[in-house]
Amino acid sequence: MLKENPVLRIENITKRYGQKEVLKGASLLVNQGDMKILIGPSGGGKSTFLQCINFLVTPDNGRILLDGKEVNHNSKRELYAYRQKVGMIFQDFNLFDHLTAFGNVQIGLMRVKGMGKEESGERAVSELTRVGLKDHMKKYPAQLSGGQKQRVSIARALAMDPEVMLLDEPTSALDPELITEVLAVIKDLGQNGMTMIMATHQIGFASSWANEMVFMENGVILEAGPPEKILSQADCPRTREFCSSLADLYGDSR
Amino acid sequence: MIQSLTAIADALPYMLRGALVTIGLVAGAMGLGLVLGVTFAVGQVYGNVYIRSLVKIYVWFFRGVPLLVLLFLFYFGLFSLLEINLSAFTVAVIVLGLITSAYQSQIFRGAILSLPEGQLKAARAIGMSDVKAIIFIVLPQALRLSVPGWSNEYSIVLKDSAVAYALGVTEIMARAHFVASRTYEHLPLYFSAGVLFMIITYLGTKALKILEERVKIPGYS
Numbered sequence: 151m152l153k154e155n156p157v158l159r160i161e162n163i164t165k166r167y168g169q170k171e172v173l174k175g176a177s178l179l180v181n182q183g184d185m186k187i188l189i190g191p192s193g194g195g196k197s198t199f200l201q202c203i204n205f206l207v208t209p210d211n212g213r214i215l216l217d218g219k220e221v222n223h224n225s226k227r228e229l230y231a232y233r234q235k236v237g238m239i240f241q242d243f244n245l246f247d248h249l250t251a252f253g254n255v256q257i258g259l260m261r262v263k264g265m266g267k268e269e270s271g272e273r274a275v276s277e278l279t280r281v282g283l284k285d286h287m288k289k290y291p292a293q294l295s296g297g298q299k300q301r302v303s304i305a306r307a308l309a310m311d312p313e314v315m316l317l318d319e320p321t322s323a324l325d326p327e328l329i330t331e332v333l334a335v336i337k338d339l340g341q342n343g344m345t346m347i348m349a350t351h352q353i354g355f356a357s358s359w360a361n362e363m364v365f366m367e368n369g370v371i372l373e374a375g376p377p378e379k380i381l382s383q384a385d386c387p388r389t390r391e392f393c394s395s396l397a398d399l400y401g402d403s404r
Numbered sequence: 405m406i407q408s409l410t411a412i413a414d415a416l417p418y419m420l421r422g423a424l425v426t427i428g429l430v431a432g433a434m435g436l437g438l439v440l441g442v443t444f445a446v447g448q449v450y451g452n453v454y455i456r457s458l459v460k461i462y463v464w465f466f467r468g469v470p471l472l473v474l475l476f477l478f479y480f481g482l483f484s485l486l487e488i489n490l491s492a493f494t495v496a497v498i499v500l501g502l503i504t505s506a507y508q509s510q511i512f513r514g515a516i517l518s519l520p521e522g523q524l525k526a527a528r529a530i531g532m533s534d535v536k537a538i539i540f541i542v543l544p545q546a547l548r549l550s551v552p553g554w555s556n557e558y559s560i561v562l563k564d565s566a567v568a569y570a571l572g573v574t575e576i577m578a579r580a581h582f583v584a585s586r587t588y589e590h591l592p593l594y595f596s597a598g599v600l601f602m603i604i605t606y607l608g609t610k611a612l613k614i615l616e617e618r619v620k621i622p623g624y625s
Contacts, residue, residue: 206525226533234531244522248545248621258530261540292623303526310530 155218156181157345158236158314163202163212165195165369172198173209174369180314180347185340187356187377188349190366191392196349197241199366200316203347204236205229216313234262237307239317243299245291251278251302252287255309262310277305281335297328301335308339315339317348353396357381365389411589412596415579419593422579423600429496429565429575430604434558436501441508442547446538448509449516459509466506471567474499479571496568504561511553515546548619555612559605566601576600 158180165173173195180186188196201207203214205223214221216232223229246254255277259270278287281301291299300320307315320336321329333355340346340359350356357363357377364374365386373386381397384390448459466474479495490498519542527537566577580597584590 204529206528230531230533232531233529238526238529240522240526240529242522244520244526246523246526246541246545247520247624248541248548257540258532261536262531290622290624292621306526306530 156215157184157217158203159215159218160203161213161215163199163209163214165198165202165207165209172369173202175212176366176369176371177212178347178364178371178374180345182345183343184345184347184362185356185360186347187353187360187363188347188366189351189353189363189380189392189396190372194367195369196366197318198369200238200318200347200349203316204233204238206238230262234310235313237310237312237315239300239303239307239315239320241319241322243291243296243303243323245299245302245306247291250288250290251283251294251298251305254291254302255306258306258310273309274305277309278302280308281305282331295328296324297331300324300332304332304335304339312344314345314347317346317350319349319351321350321352351396351399353377353381353393365392367392408589408592411583411587412592415583415587415593415596418583419576419579419596419600422574422576423604425493425573426562426565426575426601427604429493429500429568429573430558430562430608432497433500433504433561433565436497437504437508437557437561438554440501440505442512442543444505444509445512445516445546446543448513450534450538463506463509466503471499471503471564472570474503475567475571492568492571492573496565496571496573500561500565500568503564504557507557507560508554511550511557512546514553515549516542518549519545545621548616548621551612551616551619555609555616558608558612562605562608563601 156179160176160178160180162175162177163173164171164175176195176199178186188199190196198207202209208223216235221228221232223232246257249257252274255274256270259265259273260267263270265273275284275287278284281304283298283301283305286294286298291302294302317336321332324332329352333352336346336348337359348356360377362374363377363380365372365380365384367388373380373384373389375384380389381393384393444459444462447455451459475496478499479492483490483495523541524537527541528534532540565575568575569578569581572578576597580593584593587593
């Protein structure tokens, strides 16, 4: 039953930059509570695909349906409302440098959701507590470690009550020992039922609880399926090749 | 020597009132320049092709024509043609403000462009409109980065304000000239005028330095 009622239906997204066709018709169905892992070589279109999903990059063609309703990204009001429902986590955090961790989470609540100072403040505290940063609320981004910054950015996205979270290589810019703390937060989100699409190379972590792995190369989704299948017995030879090199790098994932 | 000191002492209260006029000129011009400069900078960075070209032409014009020419052009030319009756002081504030807005727009533009682009993306990603993102995310940071450049611009506008003398604005220079031509004490009076400018420059840049420290983002080098 769930399969017929996807949260997010992404249909035939294409994107071209000049001569280069970055996305050649990528489609994806995302159900409530799904954790989808997007893998593939750099430059394969993962990041562009994720950014097209919340229209940070405007797709040339294709459509996106949230809860069965097509998103009209030409209507600003509709676009802003949609983006609140689809949170985005970036590889390099993109925190607002002039605001404290607390301010980073609060500003969206105040300036986008129009909440008052007190209500938004309480919410910001609770989101920061959720990602384990209650004691670092008053710090500015430049005073936080990479892992802490990424957790602030997760709290900032969560504060907007998203239905889906897009994570664009959330741990790629982090020192190895900081990766764990961020992954723990992401895993916790997943266990609490958050729907997520994550581009990552951390397949060992991801495969343990993701329900679908999507292999993308040259702007096309070559193969999708359960992690066990993609990682060990993918149908497409290119997927197998890529996964075995990832496994060499990050340890056996099975 | 004593005669010179007496001349300075006699003229001082009169000159100090001129210093207030100078400060008024500079404050008005810098304020006008700030408002217009920020607007033009945002237009030049985020505007469409028409807005961008318009700002470029504006900057090109006000950076290209000498202050004295602009003062005469507006005071004796434009405003009398339009039959707008403005005092010499007001016209000087407007002209100095328009010129500094051209320079200030480039200070702010540079600061905006130096910000990491990802922050604007992050603001959009939480559903913020571009206008709000510029007001709440971009400008607070760009303005902080602009303080040193703005301080430099302040000292330039302060010294340029002496040219308002040509319209008969009774600022420091006009008063020094008026007294000197009467008492023939040119050296001590122009010297005092110079010192007054130096003091105002010093106080202003000092205040801006304090501002720069106070608005600095912690942990940011």
